[in-house]
Amino acid sequence: MTAECTGPGSRHDPHAQARHARQSPLLLHSLSVFREIFELLFEHREIGTVVEVGVESGEVSALYLELGATTVHCVEPSPSPDLRTAIAEREGLHLVETPSPAALTALPAAELYILDGDHNYATVKHELDWILRHAPNTLVVLHDLLWPCSRRDLYYQPSPLPPPHRHPASTDGPTVWHDELTPAGFTGLGSFTSARHAGGERNGVLTAVEDALDDATNPSWRLLLIPAIFGAGVLFRPQNPADEQLLRKLELYQNSHLLAAMENNRIALYTRVLQLQYEAAARDSHLDALADQVAHYRAELERLKTGPVS
Ligand SMILES: C[S@@+](CC[C@H](N)C(=O)[O-])C[C@H]1O[C@@H](n2cnc3c(N)ncnc32)[C@H](O)[C@@H]1O
Numbered sequence: 154m155t156a157e158c159t160g161p162g163s164r165h166d167p168h169a170q171a172r173h174a175r176q177s178p179l180l181l182h183s184l185s186v187f188r189e190i191f192e193l194l195f196e197h198r199e200i201g202t203v204v205e206v207g208v209e210s211g212e213v214s215a216l217y218l219e220l221g222a223t224t225v226h227c228v229e230p231s232p233s234p235d236l237r238t239a240i241a242e243r244e245g246l247h248l249v250e251t252p253s254p255a256a257l258t259a260l261p262a263a264e265l266y267i268l269d270g271d272h273n274y275a276t277v278k279h280e281l282d283w284i285l286r287h288a289p290n291t292l293v294v295l296h297d298l299l300w301p302c303s304r305r306d307l308y309y310q311p312s313p314l315p316p317p318h319r320h321p322a323s324t325d326g327p328t329v330w331h332d333e334l335t336p337a338g339f340t341g342l343g344s345f346t347s348a349r350h351a352g353g354e355r356n357g358v359l360t361a362v363e364d365a366l367d368d369a370t371n372p373s374w375r376l377l378l379i380p381a382i383f384g385a386g387v388l389f390r391p392q393n394p395a396d397e398q399l400l401r402k403l404e405l406y407q408n409s410h411l412l413a414a415m416e417n418n419r420i421a422l423y424t425r426v427l428q429l430q431y432e433a434a435a436r437d438s439h440l441d442a443l444a445d446q447v448a449h450y451r452a453e454l455e456r457l458k459t460g461p462v463s
Pocket of ligand 1: 213
């Protein structure tokens with residue numbers, strides 16, 4: 154997402170904004186949308202090494218190099234062939250196929266960690282406990298601190314977590330229209346499951362962050378939560394005037410009621426679209442079944458009409 158994506162168009166090109174709108178995916182979910190936040194981080198901190206946990210398409214990996222990093226360790230246990238090629242072709246990107254948090258211990262400490270892998274309490278708490286202890290001056294960017302993972306675990310499948318570290322889960326997904334999971338909700342179509350119940354202890358990504366901060370030996374860590382695109386957090390310990398300036402700039406995003414209102418509207422609209430899609434598919438299969446029945450009765454009628462009269 155670049156600045157020109159936000160222009161109003163002109164009287165000679167009145168469709169420019171709509172053109173950009175339809176070029177975006179229907180559901181924005183990548184951290185690449187937070188480019189301006191990453192620009193701020195790189196402006197205010199020296200960042201050479203990045204550990205990126207949860208890479209998926211690799212849409213964001215090269216951005217860190219573009220902004221000044223020299224090495225990006227891309228931790229992705231399920232890399233697609235395209236991702237393998239993209240990483241192999243770009244100097245500075247290194248694929249790590251060990252899942253996090255185990256992968257973290259084998260990598261050098263980084264100036265920036267991106268946590269966007271398995272979105273559940275056990276994984277994120279373990280990742281943060283390790284980072285806050287071993288990289289006390291680092292920056293951490295966390296994704297999915299808001300709905301649906303803030304207070305409800307999600308587990309990529311097959312989950313490597315032993316059962317005591319998982320809540321009972323379902324392939325059904327959350328919706329904002331009621332509190333229970335539904336097959337018409339935000340499902341992973343087989344790639345992940347969601348905890349059946351939201352809330353309580355040891356459930357959700359934001360709960361993991363709160364507990365890791367409570368357990369941290371140093372109380373000066375600050376979390377800024379940007380209420381957009383499923384919620385992004387920036388965690389660091391302000392140590393100098395540049396850090397204080399970064400803090401002030403991030404607070405503007407954190408305190409934006411406008412962003413929060415737009416995010417709530419976005420997830421309400423999107424889960425309504427999911428529900429309508431689900432209902433349309435159910436109606437289609439009902440109509441298919443009716444058409445089969447009609448064909449069957451027609452054939453039966455023909456047989457009775459043309460069959461031998463006894
Ligand atoms: C939401 S996607 C990441 C999106 C990417 N960061 C972006 O913004 O474009 C989550 C990714 O984490 C990966 N993943 C799941 N469990 C993981 C783990 N334990 N360690 C690292 N990555 C994991 C999944 O395979 C998936 O590709």
